[in-house]
Amino acid sequence: MPANSSLYAYLHGQFTPLDRAFLHVSDLAVQRGYGVFDFFKVHAGQPLFLEAYLDRFYRSAQLLELAVPLARPALRAVIEELIERNRLPLSGVKLLLTGGYSANGYEPGAPNLVVTEQPLALPTPAQVAAGIRLITYDYVRELPAAKSINYVTGIRLLQQLKARGAGEVLYHHQGVITESPRANFFIVKHDHTVVTPATDVLAGITRQNLLSLPESPYRLTEGLVTLAEVYQAKEAFLTSTTKRVLPVVQIDDVVLGTGQPGPVTRALLQALLGLEAHQSRPAAAPVG
Amino acid sequence: MPANSSLYAYLHGQFTPLDRAFLHVSDLAVQRGYGVFDFFKVHAGQPLFLEAYLDRFYRSAQLLELAVPLARPALRAVIEELIERNRLPLSGVKLLLTGGYSANGYEPGAPNLVVTEQPLALPTPAQVAAGIRLITYDYVRELPAAKSINYVTGIRLLQQLKARGAGEVLYHHQGVITESPRANFFIVKHDHTVVTPATDVLAGITRQNLLSLPESPYRLTEGLVTLAEVYQAKEAFLTSTTKRVLPVVQIDDVVLGTGQPGPVTRALLQALLGLEAHQSRPAAAPVG
Numbered sequence: 001m002p003a004n005s006s007l008y009a010y011l012h013g014q015f016t017p018l019d020r021a022f023l024h025v026s027d028l029a030v031q032r033g034y035g036v037f038d039f040f041k042v043h044a045g046q047p048l049f050l051e052a053y054l055d056r057f058y059r060s061a062q063l064l065e066l067a068v069p070l071a072r073p074a075l076r077a078v079i080e081e082l083i084e085r086n087r088l089p090l091s092g093v094k095l096l097l098t099g100g101y102s103a104n105g106y107e108p109g110a111p112n113l114v115v116t117e118q119p120l121a122l123p124t125p126a127q128v129a130a131g132i133r134l135i136t137y138d139y140v141r142e143l144p145a146a147k148s149i150n151y152v153t154g155i156r157l158l159q160q161l162k163a164r165g166a167g168e169v170l171y172h173h174q175g176v177i178t179e180s181p182r183a184n185f186f187i188v189k190h191d192h193t194v195v196t197p198a199t200d201v202l203a204g205i206t207r208q209n210l211l212s213l214p215e216s217p218y219r220l221t222e223g224l225v226t227l228a229e230v231y232q233a234k235e236a237f238l239t240s241t242t243k244r245v246l247p248v249v250q251i252d253d254v255v256l257g258t259g260q261p262g263p264v265t266r267a268l269l270q271a272l273l274g275l276e277a278h279q280s281r282p283a284a285a286p287v288g
Numbered sequence: 289m290p291a292n293s294s295l296y297a298y299l300h301g302q303f304t305p306l307d308r309a310f311l312h313v314s315d316l317a318v319q320r321g322y323g324v325f326d327f328f329k330v331h332a333g334q335p336l337f338l339e340a341y342l343d344r345f346y347r348s349a350q351l352l353e354l355a356v357p358l359a360r361p362a363l364r365a366v367i368e369e370l371i372e373r374n375r376l377p378l379s380g381v382k383l384l385l386t387g388g389y390s391a392n393g394y395e396p397g398a399p400n401l402v403v404t405e406q407p408l409a410l411p412t413p414a415q416v417a418a419g420i421r422l423i424t425y426d427y428v429r430e431l432p433a434a435k436s437i438n439y440v441t442g443i444r445l446l447q448q449l450k451a452r453g454a455g456e457v458l459y460h461h462q463g464v465i466t467e468s469p470r471a472n473f474f475i476v477k478h479d480h481t482v483v484t485p486a487t488d489v490l491a492g493i494t495r496q497n498l499l500s501l502p503e504s505p506y507r508l509t510e511g512l513v514t515l516a517e518v519y520q521a522k523e524a525f526l527t528s529t530t531k532r533v534l535p536v537v538q539i540d541d542v543v544l545g546t547g548q549p550g551p552v553t554r555a556l557l558q559a560l561l562g563l564e565a566h567q568s569r570p571a572a573a574p575v576g
Contacts, residue, residue, distance in 0.1 A: 152322060
């Protein structure tokens with residue numbers, strides 16, 4: 001059994017020690033990989049951008065025709081109690097909704113809602129300074145708008161990533177870039193415009209936070225991004241809840257720009273940290 | 289909890305009542321839909337075509353870089369003991385291999401092997417006589433050669449199927465037919481040749497049994513099958529372990545042939561039943 005035994009989870013309508021959080025094998029996540037989830041950060045007891053994550057969670061559930069068994073105020077109360085019970089200084093909370101216990105192994109039953117919380121490690125200053133290398137792979141996620149639990153392709157490629165010294169995959173389809181398995185992707189062009197793929201991507205909350213920055217010195221837009229443009233980019237970075245703004249320094253065999261995190265990427269990370277600090281009642285830990 | 293409480297399952301290296309067969313929520317099937325499975329019929333204690341199913345199960349595991357924790361003779365012994373304990377007259381045995389308990393919710397741990405057995409209902413003569421209606425949908429399964437647990441698209445379409453009075457989906461990509469979510473697909477052309485899509489399909493055992501029929505009055509081949517050909521077909525049918533050879537009588541709004549199961553389909557069902565009876569020591573129940 002994994003997991004810190006002092007932590008609680010929420011499952012089957014009640015709080016239970018995480019190490020005793022089990023689902024029957026008839027659950028449609030186990031039988032057919034059928035479920036959706038979401039994941040947000042909690043700093044010193046305070047969830048960051050919670051409403052945006054809840055919006056997306058309910059939207060994903062609807063796209064898979066699954067009813068969330070708790071209305072939003074009740075789900076918010078569960079999250080609050082879980083945070084209160086676990087008292088972690090910095091954590092990630094995962095909301096998981098499965099197709100439920102299926103009588104015939106194919107048709108959904110009453111969805112199972114599982115809420116877990118675990119300590120979170122954010123990129124260290126050294127990791128931000130080193131940046132990340134990506135390898136490209138032709139694949140479009142099924143139903144990209146939904147945060148479904150299907151990560152078959154991303155996980156199957158882990159050994160290839162290791163063998164090639166890369167940290168993550170960048171998906172494209174016939175040369176048109178979409179996203180990484182667990183992050184959105186941006187490039188900084190030579191005119192300093194910052195572009196992220198517009199279609200066939202998950203609506204990342206960090207991505208949206210950057211696109212909506214109230215005072216940005218750079219023009220951030222959604223648009224078409226091709227593989228050719230990526231190789232020519234001045235800078236590139238990933239965004240996600242756990243990666244924040246993570247510089248990309250190499251894609252396939254192409255070193256980007258100087259091979260070091262660039263000034264636009266670093267400025268946008270600082271802007272995101274400012275937003276996060278504004279959400280956290282106690283100031284968020286500085287990084288980078 | 290679902291499931292017949294008198295049945296056993298095999299899980300975590302031991303036999304356990306099926307209603308107590310649980311996986312921790314950290315399992316990578318639950319977290320990321322990562323796993324493979326296989327499923328075969330057991331008639332009166334005798335698994336049918338077992339070696340072909342085991343071949344495919346180990347191949348699927350390899351395609352997802354998962355090690356089956358039991359070598360083939362040990363897995364065969366588990367299956368035999370499970371059948372002996374449960375003593376079902378007609379059943380399906382499911383072999384399921386997940387990415388295991390994951391420390392970080394993404395990287396595979398030691399795979400969990402779950403073997404379950406449940407009573408099976410095969411198509412009744414009335415169901416065979418009525419045939420099935422399909423609706424078409426543009427989608428290619430990810431990694432079609434592996435029997436992964438990912439059925440997001442097939443399950444998400446269930447409500448649409450119901451609304452349109454159809455029994456199953458038929459996948460195509462840009463007009464080229466592949467398969468159904470849980471069955472292979474064949475058409476009978478007007479020259480009485482019988483064709484099943486050659487590529488981007490699961491290597492169905494029933495499909496292969498038909499293609500390898502020792503004495504067939506019909507020419508069965510793998511090849512390209514287009515949506516246009518499907519609408520023009522004289523007959524069509526699905527094949528799977530549980531569906532055997534199931535006549536398709538309508539696709540989208542197009543009634544095939546006479547709208548009744550045709551003679552080629554019926555003859556091939558009889559041929560399959562003959563093969564099954566040959567595998568079963570006691571004779572298989574006749575159908576159709």
